[in-house]
Amino acid sequence: MKISLTINGREVSADVEPRTLLVHFLREDQGLTGTHIGCETSYCGACTVLVDGKTVKSCTMFAVQADGASITTVEGLADNGQLHPVQEGFWERHGLQCGYCTPGMIMSAVGLLQEKQSPSEDEIRHAIEGNLCRCTGYHNIVRAIEYAAAKMRGEEPPPPDWEEEEVSV
Amino acid sequence: MTTRTGRRSVQGGIGESTIRPDGVPKLRGEFMYAQDMHVEGMLWGATTRSPHPHARIVSIDVGPALAIGGVHAVLTHDDIPGPGLFGLEHPDQPVLAGDVVRYWGEPVAIVAAEDEDTARRAAEAVVVEYEELEPLVDAEEADARDEVFRRMKIRRGDQEARGSVVVEGYYEVGMQDQAPLGTEAGLAVPDGNGGVDLYATSQFVHVDQQQVVEALGLRPEQVRAHPVGIGGAFGAREDVNLHIHLCLLALYTGRPVKMVYHRGESFTGHVHRHPARMWYRHEADENGRLVRVEAKILVDGGAYASTTAAVLANACYFAVGPYKCDSVAVDGVGARTNNPPCGAMRGFGAVQVCFAYESQMDRLASALGMDPLELRRRNALATGDRLATTGQVIDTPLPVVEVIDSLAAMPLLVDEPGSGGDLPGGSGLTTEPRHVRRGVGYALSIKNLGFSEGFDDYAQARVRLSPEGAIVETAAIEVGQGLVNVLAQIARTTLGVSRAEVRHVDTSRIDSAGSTSASRQTQLSGGATHEAARRLRQRILEHYRADDLDDEGVWRGDTLVAAWDDLVRDGWEETVTFRHPPTEPPDENGQGKMHADFAVAGHRAVVDVDPELGLVRVLRVDTAQDVGKALNPESIRGQIEGGILQGVGLAVMEELVLDRGRIRNATFTDYLLPTILDAPDVEAILIEQEGSWGPFGAKGVGEPPTISSTPAVVAAIRDATGKELNRVPVRPQDIALEEEVAR
Known part of the structure; x- marks a missing residue:
C-alpha cells in the first residue's frame, strides 16, 4: 500500500505491506534505528514516537495507519545539532x-x-x-x-x- | 606558549561525576546497538528450538525449510565442523542438539535466509521428530540421583560447638531473569579466507572468541570478536548463545549473517539466576554472638553447566554473610536438571544466601529479644577477621560496622502509612488507606570482587597518545555502567592530562580485559589503565628529563621541552596486563584464600502493605555501601539505584514460572519488571576507606546494591504483617493467605 507521511519534518512516500508495523517501517525502511524494540508486546515503551504530537508505542500501530500523519522520532528532536x-x-x-x-x-x-x-x-x-x-x-x-x-x-x-x-x- | 605558572588540576579526573561520553549518540538515537547493525548483502538467521524439556531426537528433516524461497542454509548438529560444544567453565553444551534435547527451547537447527521473516518461517518449517523423555525438573530429586555439577563442603572450627539460642529456617529463591532491555543480537561477517568477524552482544568478547574457535574447530587467528553496543547485561551476556550460530552460518553461506532474538526467545536464549532452596540453623549465645551456623544450599543449574559451579561456590562461601562465626558447616549442591540453564546474574550466588542468612539473623534477633541492627553489630566482620566459612583473613577494608551505623543514623523520611501518594496496588484503587500497614526492615550483604578460587583473573589495557588526547584501548565491555567514564577519568588523573577517551578494540588487537561481571572492571581494567598511564607518564618524563606532563606537552620547570604533537608523532604508548592478588582453590574442607577482595552493603526498606489483598508498595530503600574510593560518585549512585530496583523486583514480583521445565511467562506482559511506579526513593551513603588494591583504592560497586535490598524489603513486609515469608518473590497470596506467626 502506498502511504505518504512526514517523518522528522521530511516528506516521505513509501509502498509498504499492510502488516508492517510502524516501528519496523521506521527502523528498516527509513533506517531510523534510534527507535528501539524491547519486547514486541507493547509493554516496554522503547519504541515510543510522536504521531501528530501524541506519544505512541510504534509497535502497536501499522505503518499504513500513519498515512498522512506527522511522525517525530528521537532523531528528529535536535535542532541544527542543538540537543532538545x-x-x-x-x-x-x-x-x-x-x-x-x-x-x-x-x-x-x-x-x-x-x-x-x-x-x-x-x-x-x-x-x-x-x-x-x-x-x-x-x-x-x-x-x-x-x-x-x-x-x-x-x-x-x-x-x-x-x-x-x-x-x- | 612556553612558560607557565604552575600545574593546573586536571579536569574530568577521578572523584568527579563526569558526564558519560557516549551520552550524546545514545540520546540522539545514533548509538550503534547490535540490533542496529546492517551491512550490504547480509542474510538473517533464525533458530529452531525444542518444544520439549527432555526428548530424544529421532529425525530432523530440513527439506521443507530449504524449499522455501530465499533460504540459503539450514544447519543441524551434523553440519558442525568441530567438537560442537561450548560452555564458560565446562564445554558440555551442544551448539545444536544432537541425539537429545535437555531443556525447553534448546537450539536444534539454524537457518539463514534473505530476510528475517523468511528465516523465522524456515526455522518453523524444520521437521523434527522427537521421542519425549521424562524430564528431571526437581533439584532435590537430582541431588538424590547424584545429577550434580558440583558439591561443596565447608567445615570450619569446632563442629561440636553449640549455642543456647537456636533458630532454624527453610528458604527459597525463585528464578529471576536479567531481562536486559536489548535482546540478544549480532552480526557475523566472513573474511573470505575461512575466518570470521563477530559483532554480538557480550560481556566478555575474548571468551566468546575462544568458544567459537573451540566449538567450530577453527584456529584462534581466524575469529575476531568485536565489542558492540548493548542494551544492558546483568549477567545474561556472559555465556554465548547466538554467537557460534552466527559464525557457523556466515562461514557456511559466505555471507554476513545477522540475528536478533525476540523477547520470548531471549527468555529461553540466555541463562537465568539460579533458583535456590536453603536449610539453615543458627546458634548463638545469650549475648547474641554467633556460635555456630549450619546450612545446606541447593541451587538448580538446569540442563548445562554454564557457571553453576562458581555460583554454588559463591553461595557457600558467603553463606554466613558479613558476620563472625568460628564454627561453620555448609553443604552445597549444584543440581543438573532439565530446567532452563542458569548462570550469572548480578550478585552471582551471594543473592540467594543473603535472603536466607538475613532472614535468619532477624529470627535470631527476635528469639533474643534484641534489636536486629544491634545483633548484626555484635557479629560484624571487620578487617583482620576471618571469613566465617573459608577462614580467609580479610586484609582489605571491610566497613561492616560503619555500614550499620550509617544506616541507623539515616532519617526515615516517610509520611504516615496510607497517606498521600500511591497506595499498594497502585491505580487499581483496591486498597483503603485505613488498611495499610507500614513496615521497616534491614539487611546487610557481603560479596567477593573479581574472579575467585585461583582463576587467573586479569585485564589488559593500552594507553596511547593521539591528537585528540590520551586514548585508552580496551576490550572491556561497556554495559551501561559507565566504564567509558571511569577508565578515562583514571587516565586523566594519572597522566595529568584533561583529554582522554576510551576506545574499544577487537580481540585481535588487545588481550583480554576479562568479563564485565563480578563487579570487576573498575578494579581490573581500571587497574590496568592506571598502571599503563603511570608507566607511560614516567617513561616520558624520564626520556625528556622533565618534571611534568599536561595537555600542552612535557615540561621541565617552566619550559615546554616537547609539545603534545611531538609526543603523538613519536608514538608513545604503554600496554599493561593487571592482575589482582592471587587466590587459590579451596581445600577439602572449603578452606583457603579464595577471594581477592570483598564489598559490603546494607539496606533499609520501608514498605506499605495491604495485608488482606497481599499488595505491597516499597516506599524507600536507603543504603550505605562500601565503595573503597568513589571514582565517579554519580555513576555509583546510578548502579545503586538501578541495582536496588532489581533487588526490589526479586523481592516482590520477578520470577520465571516453570511448569515441568517450560517457562510459562516468557513475555514482558507476564514476567513483571518494576516500572517507575514501583521504584522506591533511595538515599545512598558511599563509604570510602582506603586500602583496597583497586586503582586509588576503588572497589567494584555493581553487585552489592542488588544483594541485600531483597531481604531488606522482605524484612519490612514481615514487620508490617507478622508473616513468615520464607520465599522470594513474595507474592500477594503469600501475604494474604499465609498464617501469621508468633514473633
Missing part, C-alpha cells in the same frame, strides 16, 4: 546507562512537556509508567525531565542532587 532540552536533561542528570530505553523515555517526556509546562514529580512518574528501564532505577530520569521542564520554561534547572550524600569514614 529533554536530551540535554538526560545527559546532564545521568538519566541513562545502557541507553536502550532512552529514546522511548525521551519521546514520552517530550509528549508530557508539550501538554504540561510544569509537571509535578507524580505527573512525571505517571507519564513514563509505560516505559521500562532496567538500569537506572528511574530516579535520574525524573531529575532529567525536571531539568528539561525548567529549561523549556526558560528557568535555571534545579541543581544536581548528589553532591552532599557522600561521607568518608
Whole structure:
C-alpha cells in the first residue's frame, strides 16, 4: 500500500505491506534505528514516537495507519545539532546507562512537556509508567525531565542532587 | 606558549561525576546497538528450538525449510565442523542438539535466509521428530540421583560447638531473569579466507572468541570478536548463545549473517539466576554472638553447566554473610536438571544466601529479644577477621560496622502509612488507606570482587597518545555502567592530562580485559589503565628529563621541552596486563584464600502493605555501601539505584514460572519488571576507606546494591504483617493467605 507521511519534518512516500508495523517501517525502511524494540508486546515503551504530537508505542500501530500523519522520532528532536532540552536533561542528570530505553523515555517526556509546562514529580512518574528501564532505577530520569521542564520554561534547572550524600569514614 | 605558572588540576579526573561520553549518540538515537547493525548483502538467521524439556531426537528433516524461497542454509548438529560444544567453565553444551534435547527451547537447527521473516518461517518449517523423555525438573530429586555439577563442603572450627539460642529456617529463591532491555543480537561477517568477524552482544568478547574457535574447530587467528553496543547485561551476556550460530552460518553461506532474538526467545536464549532452596540453623549465645551456623544450599543449574559451579561456590562461601562465626558447616549442591540453564546474574550466588542468612539473623534477633541492627553489630566482620566459612583473613577494608551505623543514623523520611501518594496496588484503587500497614526492615550483604578460587583473573589495557588526547584501548565491555567514564577519568588523573577517551578494540588487537561481571572492571581494567598511564607518564618524563606532563606537552620547570604533537608523532604508548592478588582453590574442607577482595552493603526498606489483598508498595530503600574510593560518585549512585530496583523486583514480583521445565511467562506482559511506579526513593551513603588494591583504592560497586535490598524489603513486609515469608518473590497470596506467626 502506498502511504505518504512526514517523518522528522521530511516528506516521505513509501509502498509498504499492510502488516508492517510502524516501528519496523521506521527502523528498516527509513533506517531510523534510534527507535528501539524491547519486547514486541507493547509493554516496554522503547519504541515510543510522536504521531501528530501524541506519544505512541510504534509497535502497536501499522505503518499504513500513519498515512498522512506527522511522525517525530528521537532523531528528529535536535535542532541544527542543538540537543532538545529533554536530551540535554538526560545527559546532564545521568538519566541513562545502557541507553536502550532512552529514546522511548525521551519521546514520552517530550509528549508530557508539550501538554504540561510544569509537571509535578507524580505527573512525571505517571507519564513514563509505560516505559521500562532496567538500569537506572528511574530516579535520574525524573531529575532529567525536571531539568528539561525548567529549561523549556526558560528557568535555571534545579541543581544536581548528589553532591552532599557522600561521607568518608 | 612556553612558560607557565604552575600545574593546573586536571579536569574530568577521578572523584568527579563526569558526564558519560557516549551520552550524546545514545540520546540522539545514533548509538550503534547490535540490533542496529546492517551491512550490504547480509542474510538473517533464525533458530529452531525444542518444544520439549527432555526428548530424544529421532529425525530432523530440513527439506521443507530449504524449499522455501530465499533460504540459503539450514544447519543441524551434523553440519558442525568441530567438537560442537561450548560452555564458560565446562564445554558440555551442544551448539545444536544432537541425539537429545535437555531443556525447553534448546537450539536444534539454524537457518539463514534473505530476510528475517523468511528465516523465522524456515526455522518453523524444520521437521523434527522427537521421542519425549521424562524430564528431571526437581533439584532435590537430582541431588538424590547424584545429577550434580558440583558439591561443596565447608567445615570450619569446632563442629561440636553449640549455642543456647537456636533458630532454624527453610528458604527459597525463585528464578529471576536479567531481562536486559536489548535482546540478544549480532552480526557475523566472513573474511573470505575461512575466518570470521563477530559483532554480538557480550560481556566478555575474548571468551566468546575462544568458544567459537573451540566449538567450530577453527584456529584462534581466524575469529575476531568485536565489542558492540548493548542494551544492558546483568549477567545474561556472559555465556554465548547466538554467537557460534552466527559464525557457523556466515562461514557456511559466505555471507554476513545477522540475528536478533525476540523477547520470548531471549527468555529461553540466555541463562537465568539460579533458583535456590536453603536449610539453615543458627546458634548463638545469650549475648547474641554467633556460635555456630549450619546450612545446606541447593541451587538448580538446569540442563548445562554454564557457571553453576562458581555460583554454588559463591553461595557457600558467603553463606554466613558479613558476620563472625568460628564454627561453620555448609553443604552445597549444584543440581543438573532439565530446567532452563542458569548462570550469572548480578550478585552471582551471594543473592540467594543473603535472603536466607538475613532472614535468619532477624529470627535470631527476635528469639533474643534484641534489636536486629544491634545483633548484626555484635557479629560484624571487620578487617583482620576471618571469613566465617573459608577462614580467609580479610586484609582489605571491610566497613561492616560503619555500614550499620550509617544506616541507623539515616532519617526515615516517610509520611504516615496510607497517606498521600500511591497506595499498594497502585491505580487499581483496591486498597483503603485505613488498611495499610507500614513496615521497616534491614539487611546487610557481603560479596567477593573479581574472579575467585585461583582463576587467573586479569585485564589488559593500552594507553596511547593521539591528537585528540590520551586514548585508552580496551576490550572491556561497556554495559551501561559507565566504564567509558571511569577508565578515562583514571587516565586523566594519572597522566595529568584533561583529554582522554576510551576506545574499544577487537580481540585481535588487545588481550583480554576479562568479563564485565563480578563487579570487576573498575578494579581490573581500571587497574590496568592506571598502571599503563603511570608507566607511560614516567617513561616520558624520564626520556625528556622533565618534571611534568599536561595537555600542552612535557615540561621541565617552566619550559615546554616537547609539545603534545611531538609526543603523538613519536608514538608513545604503554600496554599493561593487571592482575589482582592471587587466590587459590579451596581445600577439602572449603578452606583457603579464595577471594581477592570483598564489598559490603546494607539496606533499609520501608514498605506499605495491604495485608488482606497481599499488595505491597516499597516506599524507600536507603543504603550505605562500601565503595573503597568513589571514582565517579554519580555513576555509583546510578548502579545503586538501578541495582536496588532489581533487588526490589526479586523481592516482590520477578520470577520465571516453570511448569515441568517450560517457562510459562516468557513475555514482558507476564514476567513483571518494576516500572517507575514501583521504584522506591533511595538515599545512598558511599563509604570510602582506603586500602583496597583497586586503582586509588576503588572497589567494584555493581553487585552489592542488588544483594541485600531483597531481604531488606522482605524484612519490612514481615514487620508490617507478622508473616513468615520464607520465599522470594513474595507474592500477594503469600501475604494474604499465609498464617501469621508468633514473633
